[in-house]
Amino acid sequence: MRKSLLRAVAAILIVAAAGMWLAAGANRGWSKTTVPVKRTDEVTGITVDDYQKRFVPGIDFLGAALLGSGILAGASFLFRAKRPQT
Amino acid sequence: MTNHTTHMRTKGYLLLALACLSSAALAVPETFDFKDPKGVNNATFKLDAPLEALSGNATGISGTVTFDPVAPAATTGKIVVASSSMHVGNPMQQQHMLSDKWMDAAKFPDIAFEVKELRNVKTTGEVTTADITGTFTLKGISKEITAPVKFTCLKDKLSQRVPNQKGDLLVIRSTFNIKRSDFGIMPGQMEEKVSDTIELTLSIAGASPQ
Numbered sequence: 061m062r063k064s065l066l067r068a069v070a071a072i073l074i075v076a077a078a079g080m081w082l083a084a085g086a087n088r089g090w091s092k093t094t095v096p097v098k099r100t101d102e103v104t105g106i107t108v109d110d111y112q113k114r115f116v117p118g119i120d121f122l123g124a125a126l127l128g129s130g131i132l133a134g135a136s137f138l139f140r141a142k143r144p145q146t
Numbered sequence: 147m148t149n150h151t152t153h154m155r156t157k158g159y160l161l162l163a164l165a166c167l168s169s170a171a172l173a174v175p176e177t178f179d180f181k182d183p184k185g186v187n188n189a190t191f192k193l194d195a196p197l198e199a200l201s202g203n204a205t206g207i208s209g210t211v212t213f214d215p216v217a218p219a220a221t222t223g224k225i226v227v228a229s230s231s232m233h234v235g236n237p238m239q240q241q242h243m244l245s246d247k248w249m250d251a252a253k254f255p256d257i258a259f260e261v262k263e264l265r266n267v268k269t270t271g272e273v274t275t276a277d278i279t280g281t282f283t284l285k286g287i288s289k290e291i292t293a294p295v296k297f298t299c300l301k302d303k304l305s306q307r308v309p310n311q312k313g314d315l316l317v318i319r320s321t322f323n324i325k326r327s328d329f330g331i332m333p334g335q336m337e338e339k340v341s342d343t344i345e346l347t348l349s350i351a352g353a354s355p356q
Contacts, residue, residue, distance in 0.1 A: 089198070089199070089236075090236045090238070090239065091236065092235030092236050093235070093236070093237050094233070094235050095235060096203075096235070099186070101184060101186040101307070101351070103300070103303055103306045103307050103315065103351075104186065104298075104300070104307070104315060104317045104351040105317070106186045106187070106188070106317065106349045106350070106351055107349070108185070108186045108187075108188045108203070108205065108349070109188070109190070109203050111233055111235070116235070118236075
């Protein structure tokens, strides 16, 4: 039971992390806590990137999820399957 | 008849003198302040290393430039970028970038460019292009660099940005490359992740209130 639960949590973790990463634009760089939002001054024509607080997961986020998922899946092997009693 | 001709000539000379005076008045160089209340002035930096690309900007711009659209070659001035205003999206990269190993923003708070001379000056309407040479100071090391520059002088446009304030605007744009190794920023180290070449783009507007 515990074995199945750990494996299920591991699978959910990696699928959820991958889904979140893809939904946020599949950023192949490091995770960001601020993102640039362009603003243009109408008179001068100058465009500036204003940084706004937003979390964008990167490959480090995916790596951490993969590691966590691997630990959970690995831990599941510590539990022995119950043998049917004869 | 002769008196009338002399009178007309005198009038003509007077008009010519007035025209000369007014053009001389136009030729007065203006000093533009680049502390922007709108927070639009910015310097962006881009690094493209084999393993990693990094980009960000700095908005802490100040300084003054004296510019005369009639004699743009005589431009003087200094633009300063506050090191601490440099920003990248990743907080760890931001911390590393400003640390004593890289930019050492605490010890070297200013990145500066001081104009020495302009060459290949061409003016078309309100736009002047040139090759600008000056002293670029980064992390306490000063080097002479030359970069292409574009000045756009916007006459009487200040009131459109700052209500109830008459005056002119000067927009300066320039893109050029520097090498971090030239300025003692971790020379020869981690070049696979942090490229030696840094592309800098300056987009700033200065105001000259009247």
